[in-house]
Amino acid sequence: MIRTASSRRPVPVSRNRRESIAGMPKKVDHAERRRLIADALMRVAAEQGLEAVSLRHVAAAADVSAGMVQHYFRTKDEMMTFALSVVKERSQQRVEAAIARLGDDPRPRDLLRALTTALLPLDGPSREDGRVALAFLAYTAVRPQPALRAETEQMVGFIASLLPGGEADAAGLLALMEGLGLYVLGGQYTPEQALAALDTQLEKLFNA
Amino acid sequence: MIRTASSRRPVPVSRNRRESIAGMPKKVDHAERRRLIADALMRVAAEQGLEAVSLRHVAAAADVSAGMVQHYFRTKDEMMTFALSVVKERSQQRVEAAIARLGDDPRPRDLLRALTTALLPLDGPSREDGRVALAFLAYTAVRPQPALRAETEQMVGFIASLLPGGEADAAGLLALMEGLGLYVLGGQYTPEQALAALDTQLEKLFNA
DNA sequence: GTGGATGCAATGCAACTGCATTGCTAAAGA
DNA sequence: TCTTTAGCAATGCAGTTGCATTGCATCCAC
Numbered sequence: 154m155i156r157t158a159s160s161r162r163p164v165p166v167s168r169n170r171r172e173s174i175a176g177m178p179k180k181v182d183h184a185e186r187r188r189l190i191a192d193a194l195m196r197v198a199a200e201q202g203l204e205a206v207s208l209r210h211v212a213a214a215a216d217v218s219a220g221m222v223q224h225y226f227r228t229k230d231e232m233m234t235f236a237l238s239v240v241k242e243r244s245q246q247r248v249e250a251a252i253a254r255l256g257d258d259p260r261p262r263d264l265l266r267a268l269t270t271a272l273l274p275l276d277g278p279s280r281e282d283g284r285v286a287l288a289f290l291a292y293t294a295v296r297p298q299p300a301l302r303a304e305t306e307q308m309v310g311f312i313a314s315l316l317p318g319g320e321a322d323a324a325g326l327l328a329l330m331e332g333l334g335l336y337v338l339g340g341q342y343t344p345e346q347a348l349a350a351l352d353t354q355l356e357k358l359f360n361a
Numbered sequence: 362m363i364r365t366a367s368s369r370r371p372v373p374v375s376r377n378r379r380e381s382i383a384g385m386p387k388k389v390d391h392a393e394r395r396r397l398i399a400d401a402l403m404r405v406a407a408e409q410g411l412e413a414v415s416l417r418h419v420a421a422a423a424d425v426s427a428g429m430v431q432h433y434f435r436t437k438d439e440m441m442t443f444a445l446s447v448v449k450e451r452s453q454q455r456v457e458a459a460i461a462r463l464g465d466d467p468r469p470r471d472l473l474r475a476l477t478t479a480l481l482p483l484d485g486p487s488r489e490d491g492r493v494a495l496a497f498l499a500y501t502a503v504r505p506q507p508a509l510r511a512e513t514e515q516m517v518g519f520i521a522s523l524l525p526g527g528e529a530d531a532a533g534l535l536a537l538m539e540g541l542g543l544y545v546l547g548g549q550y551t552p553e554q555a556l557a558a559l560d561t562q563l564e565k566l567f568n569a
Numbered sequence: 570g571t572g573g574a575t576g577c578a579a580t581g582c583a584a585c586t587g588c589a590t591t592g593c594t595a596a597a598g599a
Numbered sequence: 600t601c602t603t604t605a606g607c608a609a610t611g612c613a614g615t616t617g618c619a620t621t622g623c624a625t626c627c628a629c
Contacts, residue, residue, distance in 0.1 A: 181605090181606070200503065201503060202499070202500065202502070202503045203412075203499065204411070204412055204500075207585080207586065207587080208586080208587065208588085209585085209586085209587095217607090218607070218608050218609080219608085219609090220606095220607055220608045220609070220610095221606080221607055221608080223587090223588075223589090223607095224605090224606065224607060224608095227588090228587080228588080229586095229587060229588090284502055284503070287498065287499050287502055288499045288502070290495070290499065290543070290547070291410070291411065291495050291496045291498065291499035291500075292410065292412075292499075294410070294492055294495055294496070294546060294547065295408070295409060295410045295492070297546075297547055297548035299548075301547055301548070301549055302547075302548055302549050305544065305549035305550075306549075318561075319561075321554075321557045321558045321560075321561040322558075322561060324544075324550060324554055324555075324557070324558045325537060325541075325558035325559075325561055325562050327540070327544075328537055328540030328541045328543070328544055328550070328555075328558060329533060329536055329537045329540055330540065331539075331540035331543055331544065332535070332536030332537055332538065332539035332540030332541075332543070333533075333536045333540075335498070335536070335539055335540070335543070336513065336532075336535075336536055336539065338502060338505075339498070339502065339505055339509060339510075340505035340507075340509070340510055341509055341510050341513035341514075342513075342532060342536070346529075346532055347532075347536075349529045349532070350529050350530075350532045350533035350536060351533075352529075353526075353527075353529040353530060353533055354533050357565050394576095415615075415616060415617080416616080416617065416618085417615085417616080417617095425577090426577070426578050426579080427578085427579090428576095428577055428578045428579065428580095429576080429577055429578075431577095431617090431618075431619090432575095432576065432577060432578095435618090436617080436618080437616095437617060437618090
C-alpha cells in the first residue's frame, strides 16, 4: 500500500486552466484536485469503512503524497465535509438524469418512481455511494445537522405535490425508500424485493 | 476523563454466584462484567460515535481499568460484537414487552403497531440504542453479515402473517419503519411525524 | 499451610493518527 | 534577471491506538 520513491511521479495533471476563472492563480485546477482526493476518500470509505479514512490512506488511494492532501485540505474534517458534498451532488445528478430520461410532462407516478429508484443503491456505483452515505450518516448522527432537516422537508413537500394523498404519505414514501436502501445495502433485501415493495406502495398511493 | 489513582476502587461486585452455573470458576459473574463494559461502550458510542470507542475510553466510561476490559474481551472486535448482541437483545425485549402489554389475542393491526413503535427510537433510551445500532450498521456495512439476512427474512414472514396483503407489503412496512427510525434519529422527522406516517400506512394496509 | 488458578492493574511497545513545519521546484510577474 | 508565489514532498512530533506482557492479590482445592 505504501508507495516506493521510484514509482512516485504523482499524476499528469491537466493544466492551463488559467482562463477559466478570474483570478485563478497558477497552474493546476484546484477543484479538480480536490475531487480527485475526495474520490479516493470515498473509495476507502466504501471498501473499508469510515474509520479507515486517514490522511495517509486517502493519499495512498489517490496515489499522491500525504503532503498534497494536506495542501488541498487544511484539516481532515474539511476533507470529509467536501467528500460528503460530492456524494450529495452525485446523487442529485443521478436523480436529475433519471428524470430527464422521462421526457416532458411525465405522469407524477412515473416521476416518483424514477426519483426513488434513482436514489436506491441498485447498481454497482450507486451501491458504493450508498455505503459512503451510510457511513457519513452514522458519522454525523451524533451531532445532527440542521441543514439536513430543511432538505428533507423540501423533499417531502415536493413528493407531496406529486401525490394524491397528504404529507404523511409523502413522508412515508421517502422513509420507505430510505429503509429499502438500507436493507439492500445490508444484503437483507435483493434489489428485486426492494423494487417490488416500492411498486406495491406506489400502487397503493395512486389508487386512493 | 482520566481516573486518578485515588478514586479507583473499581466497583463493588456482587459475588457468590457459584451456584448458578455448573463449573463456574471463582467469584465474579463473568456475564455481568461483560454487560457492564458493553453498557459503557454503548454510552460512548451513543455520545461520541463509534470512532471514539477505544479500550481506554470504554474502560474510563465503565469506571474500570483498561486491563480489566482486556481481561473480559480478548480483542476489541470481540467487545464490539458482544455489545452489538446486547443492543439486539434489548430491542427484542422492548418488542416483547410492548406486545405483552397488549394482553391476549390482540388484533393483528394493534400487534403490528406495537411491534413497530417499539422499534422506533421515540423516547430517550431507545434513541440511544438507535444511535448505537446505526453506528454498528455502518460498521458492519462493509462486510455484510449473512445472519442479518435470515433474521430479516423471518421478521418479514411474521409481519406478512399478520397482514392481509402479501410479502411485498410486509417488506415495505419493515423498511418503512427502518427509514422512519433513521429520519427520527437524524432529526429530520419528529416522532409525531413518524407515527403519523406509520399510522397512515397501517390504515392503508388494513383497508384493502 | 501450599500450589495453582483466577481477577485484575500497570507498563511497555510498535503502529498509527492529524497536523505543523521546512524546504525544494517551477512558473509568473517585475 | 530577480523576486515572489503556488504546488508539493518530506520530516517531525505529540498523542492515541490495540494488544502483549508482567506482577500481584485473592480465592479454592488439597
